[in-house]
Amino acid sequence: DGGITQSPKYLFRKEGQNVTLSCEQNLNHDAMYWYRQDPGQGLRLIYYSQIVNDFQKGDIAEGYSVSREKKESFPLTVTSAQKNPTAFYLCASSLLSRTDTQYFGPGTRLTVL
Amino acid sequence: RKEVEQDPGPFNVPEGATVAFNCTYSNSASQSFFWYRQDCRKEPKLLMSVYSSGNEDGRFTAQLNRASQYISLLIRDSKLSDSATYLCVVGDNTDKLIFGTGTRLQVFP
Numbered sequence: 773d774g775g776i777t778q779s780p781k782y783l784f785r786k787e788g789q790n791v792t793l794s795c796e797q798n799l800n801h802d803a804m805y806w807y808r809q810d811p812g813q814g815l816r817l818i819y820y821s822q823i824v825n826d827f828q829k830g831d832i833a834e835g836y837s838v839s840r841e842k843k844e845s846f847p848l849t850v851t852s853a854q855k856n857p858t859a860f861y862l863c864a865s866s867l868l869s870r871t872d873t874q875y876f877g878p879g880t881r882l883t884v885l
Numbered sequence: 886r887k888e889v890e891q892d893p894g895p896f897n898v899p900e901g902a903t904v905a906f907n908c909t910y911s912n913s914a915s916q917s918f919f920w921y922r923q924d925c926r927k928e929p930k931l932l933m934s935v936y937s938s939g940n941e942d943g944r945f946t947a948q949l950n951r952a953s954q955y956i957s958l959l960i961r962d963s964k965l966s967d968s969a970t971y972l973c974v975v976g977d978n979t980d981k982l983i984f985g986t987g988t989r990l991q992v993f994p
Contacts, residue, residue, distance in 0.1 A: 871976030
């Protein structure tokens, strides 16, 4: 059963803490992405990776970091430098390029207390 | 001007109605076009890609008008289960996907 999984589904963080959101896919896709979604706004790209051990900043990368050590995995760390981290975080993957169809994981809802 | 613009709605329609959404995009060199559906507090799911010649999938029809730079989604015979937010997504010539903010559809009995 192929797909994208994200964990945890809900995450609460105290101010000043770093947290890491997990994203795993078994679709054998090369490209993976992280987006955040805020009410009334379209999805905004945080980081993307088109190949293992390589990743690029998206439109709103400040305060976030990623790694791509394995093709299947693309974890996102929300650091204490991110000023407004409360949001819905979505991981996606696509076969090759960024304009290929992207498939999304179920998301992680992060709340900063 | 936003890169991808959609009417936020909500569109409130009775079951069985036909409803259409439009989405305009600003980059005339855009190459790929999609409609996604997003249920409340869930992830977006691909509804359909949009091809130059237009395409249909059951009750759903998508059209692309390159001259006027818009895409449309037509839903016939609306069902209660069609209630969701519909996201217009455009792939531009810099290899980037731009997401619209979505159009909310509410189908009532």
